[in-house]
Amino acid sequence: xxxxxxxxxxxxxxxxxxxxxxxxxxxxxxxxxxxxxxxxxxxxxxxxxxxxxxxxxxxxxxxxxxxxxxxxxxxxxxxxxxxxxxxxxxxxxxxxxxxxxxxxxxxxxxxxxxxxxxxxxxxxxxxxxxxxxxxxxxxxxxxxxxxxxxxxxxxxxxxxxxxxxxxxx
Numbered sequence: 001x002x003x004x005x006x007x008x009x010x011x012x013x014x015x016x017x018x019x020x021x022x023x024x025x026x027x028x029x030x031x032x033x034x035x036x037x038x039x040x041x042x043x044x045x046x047x048x049x050x051x052x053x054x055x056x057x058x059x060x061x062x063x064x065x066x067x068x069x070x071x072x073x074x075x076x077x078x079x080x081x082x083x084x085x086x087x088x089x090x091x092x093x094x095x096x097x098x099x100x101x102x103x104x105x106x107x108x109x110x111x112x113x114x115x116x117x118x119x120x121x122x123x124x125x126x127x128x129x130x131x132x133x134x135x136x137x138x139x140x141x142x143x144x145x146x147x148x149x150x151x152x153x154x155x156x157x158x159x160x161x162x163x164x165x166x167x168x169x
Contacts, residue, residue, distance in 0.1 A: 054133045
């Protein structure tokens with residue numbers, strides 16, 4: 001597996017973990033519904049509130065936390081992109097500088113470690129906002145969302161489906 005594929009896989013997995021969209025999975029432990037309802041639409045915050053029975057205050061706090069995480073992740077992914085571009089430019093040279101390549105690799109590992117730390121801090125911040133019962137429901141929905149995402153990724157790779165949803169020949 002190439003470093004590029006590993007990085008993309010990690011990025012997808014971490015974005016899924018940081019996302020509040022876990023609450024929109026269909027037939028989740030806190031209720032049923034169409035998997036896509038609220039998934040990519042404006043009412044996703046409302047849907048989370050309904051599924052977890054959030055108070056108005058909790059809903060506002062989660063929305064603020066989500067926006068903060070989104071901004072933070074955008075900056076992290078910009079760092080990763082710049083690091084990857086520098087790495088690819090250096091490796092493409094006729095005589096790449098191994099010290100520079102190792103430095104770029106070290107930076108990438110540092111960014112990935114920060115993403116894991118940010119993920120944990122995000123979960124702990126959500127836990128402070130929710131009641132123990134709501135948090136248990138949130139974690140169950142999050143796990144269900146992660147399992148569905150992994151299943152979809154597995155199916156795509158197993159069946160050779162490209163980004164457009166069409167089978168490759």
